Amino acid sequence: MKESKLSHLVDPLREMVYQFGMVIGRFREESGALLAGVTCDMFPAEITAALGLVPLRLPSLMVGRCTAAGASSLDGLKGIYDLLVVPRGCAGRGGLTAGSAAVSEFSCPPGWGEESCGAMEASLEKLLDQAGCGGLSRLDPSVLSSVTAMYNRTRRTVRGIVAARREKPDLLSCRDLGAVLEAAMVFPPAVTADFLAAVLDGLNRTESAGFGGVPVMAYASFASDPAVLDEIEEAGCIVVEDDTCGGRRQFDMSYNHESADLYHEILDAFSYRPRCPSVRTVEERTALLYSMIKGHGIEAVVFIEDLCCPARSRDIGELRVRLMRSGVDPLVVTSGDAAEKMREYARRMCGRL
DSSP states (O other): OOOOTTHHHHHHHHHHHHTHHHHHHHHHHHHOOEEEEESSOOSOHHHHHHTTEEEEEOOSTTTSSOHHHHGGGSTTHHHHOSEEEEETTOTTGGGSOTTTSOEEEEOOOSSOSHHHHHHHHHHHHHHHHHHTOOOGGGOOHHHHHHHHHHHHHHHHHHHHHHHHHHHOTTTSOHHHHHHHHHHHHHSOHHHHHHHHHHHHHHHHHSOOOOOOOEEEEEEOSSOOOTHHHHHHHHTTEEEEEEEOTTSGGGGSOOOOTTOTTHHHHHHHHHTTOOOOTTTSOHHHHHHHTGGGGGGGTOOEEEEEGGGOOHHHHHHHHHHHHHHHHHTOEEEEEOTTTHHHHHHHHHHHHHHHO
């Protein structure tokens, strides 16, 4: 198995995830906030948090698959979250049973820009009303600025960890990085800030033996079994990006918290997120993500077929064609044969050099 020299720095975050009910319960008691358990990144967290509704992603490492589809296996959700939020049209919606907690279906608007922002406002108003938080008219710009600064800190730290790990992949395994990404979204920023900072500091201070590999992007639903990503790296590739519901895309955007029009800037920027195939067409996701990956040095996209929800599986064929036309190799694997197929791909790539 691949060595992970700084795994011990991630262990506190991993332990927190497996005790998420207790940790979140303590935060809830101390803050008095209402908590929304969200299945994925579907609306700007800063806006609802500034109005007293803190969105926290359900833990995917514990359910082993899409959080919506696996929510029924998590005990006591009703006592942890005030309501659960799932995108309307989510392929895993059936996993959110009536007994788990009150469920709100959030309408994610298509497109991007002004029209999309208007539809997002309508969806946020409905969610806030259901949670009993009043409406967007109650939003205090100073509170939004303060909350945004907290989220910015978490996202910058996580981006720093991802960037450092890209250069020093021998220091953290994919499994460790998965726990970092998970904890940063399962808990509020204040809960994980010091632990994330310790991981980044350790990466920056520790020398690396280096690792040469073919840079690839992983495609799956939640990367619920990061061990398969470690197998891909052991085969001679390096997972530098991902298109998963619980991965790097959650942290790729920060906002100027001192902006005079912060609220509208957040809405506009968020409208350009690629989101999940359950709520975005393949054309939209290509325009917002896949048309740009070649310029980031990604040689291949690895579709882990058995870790995809029906919506993600549906798009694999079309994305394969679009990727080949853009000069990026599409590779379809399963968690069982990924190591063998990626080892052969890495050999072929070395032969081209």
